[in-house]
Amino acid sequence: xxxxxxxxxxxxxxxxxxxxxxxxxxxxxxxxxxxxxxxxxxxxxxxxxxxxxxxxxxxxxxxxxxxxxxxxxxxxxxxxxxxxxxxxxxxxxxxxxxxxxxxxxxxxxxxxxxxxxxxxxxxxxxxxxxxxxxxxxxxxxxxxxxxxxxxxxxxxxxxxxxxxxxxxxxxxxxxxxxxxxxxxxxxxxxxxxxxxxxxxxxxxxxxxxxxxxxxxxxxxxxxxxxxxxxxxxxxxxxxxxxxxxxxxxxxxxxxxxxxxxxxxxxxxxxxxxxxxxxxxxxxxxxxxxxxxxxxxxxxxxxxxxxxxxxxxxxxxxxxxxx
Amino acid sequence: xxxxxxxxxxxxxxxxxxxxxxxxxxxxxxxxxxxxxxxxxxxxxxxxxxxxxxxxxxxxxxxxxxxxxxxxxxxxxxxxxxxxxxxxxxxxxxxxxxxxxxxxxxxxxxxxxxxxxxxxxxxxxxxxxxxxxxxxxxxxxxxxxxxxxxxxxxx
Numbered sequence: 277x278x279x280x281x282x283x284x285x286x287x288x289x290x291x292x293x294x295x296x297x298x299x300x301x302x303x304x305x306x307x308x309x310x311x312x313x314x315x316x317x318x319x320x321x322x323x324x325x326x327x328x329x330x331x332x333x334x335x336x337x338x339x340x341x342x343x344x345x346x347x348x349x350x351x352x353x354x355x356x357x358x359x360x361x362x363x364x365x366x367x368x369x370x371x372x373x374x375x376x377x378x379x380x381x382x383x384x385x386x387x388x389x390x391x392x393x394x395x396x397x398x399x400x401x402x403x404x405x406x407x408x409x410x411x412x413x414x415x416x417x418x419x420x421x422x423x424x425x426x427x428x429x430x431x432x433x434x435x436x437x438x439x440x441x442x443x444x445x446x447x448x449x450x451x452x453x454x455x456x457x458x459x460x461x462x463x464x465x466x467x468x469x470x471x472x473x474x475x476x477x478x479x480x481x482x483x484x485x486x487x488x489x490x491x492x493x494x495x496x497x498x499x500x501x502x503x504x505x506x507x508x509x510x511x512x513x514x515x516x517x518x519x520x521x522x523x524x525x526x527x528x529x530x531x532x533x534x535x536x537x538x539x540x541x542x543x544x545x546x547x548x549x550x551x552x553x554x555x556x557x558x559x560x561x562x563x564x565x566x567x568x569x570x571x572x573x574x575x576x577x578x579x580x581x582x583x584x585x586x587x588x589x590x591x592x593x594x595x596x597x598x
Numbered sequence: 599x600x601x602x603x604x605x606x607x608x609x610x611x612x613x614x615x616x617x618x619x620x621x622x623x624x625x626x627x628x629x630x631x632x633x634x635x636x637x638x639x640x641x642x643x644x645x646x647x648x649x650x651x652x653x654x655x656x657x658x659x660x661x662x663x664x665x666x667x668x669x670x671x672x673x674x675x676x677x678x679x680x681x682x683x684x685x686x687x688x689x690x691x692x693x694x695x696x697x698x699x700x701x702x703x704x705x706x707x708x709x710x711x712x713x714x715x716x717x718x719x720x721x722x723x724x725x726x727x728x729x730x731x732x733x734x735x736x737x738x739x740x741x742x743x744x745x746x747x748x749x750x751x752x753x
Contacts, residue, residue: 288745366724388719390743397725409717411744475747 284402289414304422304590318347324379325352328386337584402595413446419587423580432457435503440563443470445509447554455485462487467532469525497542508553508564530561537568550576613662615685623679624657634672669703713741714748
């Protein structure tokens, strides 16, 4: 049984307890090591994908995860273009169609904050948040926890750096589940325009979790020498205000914090350091020079993306399990 | 639903009297009753600009044949127009007298509050607006959908 606060929905990473995360990690690890044992578990089950925003990795890994468990992922749409969404069909109406077509679970990605919660309110089917606006991306957070646990062997007593766009990047909400494990310490490095939001810092303070913040990119090597995990977040160009002031803020942020070979060379990283990034990297203004760093032993972003499949298999397994 | 402006404000035997309403807000409060009650057997009387010792002038709204309890959305909405006094009347006597914020519930469903997050799903109009009370003074709520917490400016 997989029940986050009594529900089979996955809407917010903040609702996951340490025990919930433990159940998930155990299943994801078992599926990754013994995929054949799970290949027909979801036979006859069907995942509906309602992607109001295009997404390669989330969309594809959910489809592959469902198919590798023996289920189908044929209902719904992977882009709103050319669908009834363009004619103004509501979320509720699209969900009713999924119910009628035999879906047993729905994953929704939508540009509006809170859309997944609304979807979960209008159906009895389990709903998975595949990313809602600037708000949350809990399945990315879960697969990141899986990747960290797989490499470090634990989720406690870690030093974790989040760098670059901490304001608009949803993946930095990984702070919430990690802060529930003892002795974790956080470092935030960004331009002042995209600092870690005050509500996140307030949450950490309220829970007596230690954190430090730097707005100076020259601190990057020193911080890198300290940490076990360095997590970069792409500058979310599309989320900056389209006003002249907003675009000026974006211009200031670009290329301000960049993890390059030079940065890594200036640091004395511990051997367990893992560099993570949810991908894609902005080709023109990357916060992570992936081409020159790809062969480093610290590079984990490709494994991280690959883990999206067993992690999402585990979520689908647990949601469907009685 | 009858909103009678011409009739003299009269004593009621059973019902509610909303007193100490900011002048000019009586009609807004009557509208809260109109939206929340689906029958016409609750006559509503409004008195505007009534002289008051505590606030110079005030509006008063009287509604017959109804007693609302804590958690009623009508009372939640009334609280968005200041903190008037709610008198519950039975057999012509006041049996309960409290500030409306005392009736304010932990969950509020109302179109009178707009989520402070411009990207919230409620801005599209499909999802009903729903909030949780975080703090009462000043009134602070959290959006059910996007989780944004914000202070509600009283009207």
